Amino acid sequence: FTDGIGCVLCEEGDFLMVWDGSRSGYVGKAIKGALGSTLVRLKFPNIDTNYAYYFLQSKYIEINTRAKGVGIPHVDPNLLWNYKLPIPPLQEQKTIVSKIEELLSDLENGKQQLLLAQQQLKIYRQSLLKWAFEGKLTSVRTGRDLSQKDGELSEGWKWAKITDIVENNKHSLKAGPFGSSLKKEFYVEKGYKIYGQEQVISDNAFFGDYYIDEEKYQELKSCQIKPFDILISLVGTVGKVLILPANCEKGLINPRLIKITLNKDVYLHKFFKYYFESSYVKNFYGSKAQGTTMDVLNLGIIKTIPFPLPPFVEQQLIVDELESKLTVCDKIDETISQSLQQAETLRQSILKKAFEGKLI
Structure with missing residues (x-):
């Protein structure tokens, strides 16, 4: 709040x-008050305010992408003041505005339906995962009774526990080394790959080009990876899972990851990934994560997470069902996203035609 003295x-x-x-050029309508330092008030004498408003909305992309300034971008006044605004009679301006608002209202209704469908798709995905890890997704194929209560196995x-499903060796469940052990000054052009959050978050084991030499690799050998190991991100974007492929480069994990070597005869890698990235697990460790400005996951928290353990054959059935159904979800989501992009294109087309005199 302000007393208004010296304010616009x-x-x-x-x-x-x-x-x-970053939003320079964006236009809107005010509520009564004082202008902030990043805003300007525009007045168009003898022109319908909404007519001018929609005209500048039609120019937003151009104004925004042609902003000036190295640090903080700002509107280029030479661009803004040199636009030629067609000015029909006032009554015709109002008619154009009325038609624009009619069409944009229909477009917005369609957009809201798409966003609703997108939200329902997210809910359906989580329901699929919930059913999968309670055994309901494969109940028909296994001939199992569905009489268990909601949430029961x-x-x-x-x-x-995680210790029940990993290989029986000393380093099957391993956090990355201390940060001081793996500073950038140790990096070399080629050698043993350093796996970090960038690979896990991008779901691409071949992304990135940080390496260490043989001496440093041997020093930190307990953190080395091997094909089909599970890597989990610990900080920021926590809980993302990467399954290393058979042809991954030799290397080791950095301090922001945990490496898990599953017992391949007990727990399927994809089954683990689907479960660990589900909302159930995220909610579980989210309530325990220790972090000030961002969530943090650690080995201690992971050891407290309960893991459903169905028969191994059923794990594969569940993975097959999930991949089949989630592939359909992905295609629907892609279609919705394309439609939302087309809606924005159509919005700009409506505004463009309005000020070319082609709308009425």
Whole structure:
């Protein structure tokens, strides 16, 4: 709040433009108050305010992408003041505005339906994963009774700890080395690959080009990876899972990852990935994560996570069902995203035609 002294004041419905920052060129209508430092108030005498408003909306992309400034971008006044605004009679301006609002209202309704479908798709995905890890997704194929209560495991399943499903060796469950052990000054052009969050978050084991030499690799050998190991991100974007491929480069993990070597006769790698990235597990460790400005996951928290352990053959059935159904979800989601992009293109087309005199 402000006492208004020395401020530029605006009234309800005044026409404002963002002058500085990433949204420079964006226009909107004010509520009564004082202007912030990044805004300007525009007035168009003898022109319908909404007519001018929609005209500058039609120019937003150009104004925004042609902003000036190295640090903080701002509207290029030479571009803005040199636009030629066609000015028909006032009544015709109002008619054009009315038609624009009619078409944009229909477009917005369609957009909201798409966003609703997108949200419902997310809910369906999580429901699929929930059913999968309770045994309900494969109940028909296994001939199992569905009488268990919501949240209970199916007959023949049990809960396990992470230590029950990894290989029986010293380094099957391993956090990365201390940060001081792997500073950038140790990096070389070629050698043993350093795996970090960039590979896990991008789901691409071949991304990145940080390497260490033989001496440093031997020093940190307990953190080395091998094909089909599970890598989990610990900081920021926590809980993302990467399954290393058979042809991954030799190397080791950095301090922001945990490496898990599953017992391949007990737990399927893809089954682990689907489960660990599900909302159930995210909610579980989210309530325990220790972090100030961002969430953090650690080995201690992972050891407390319960893992459903169905028969191994059923794990493969579940993975097959999930991949089949989630592939359909991905295709629908892609179609929705394309439609949302087309809606924005159509919006710009409506505005463009309006000020070319082709809308009415």
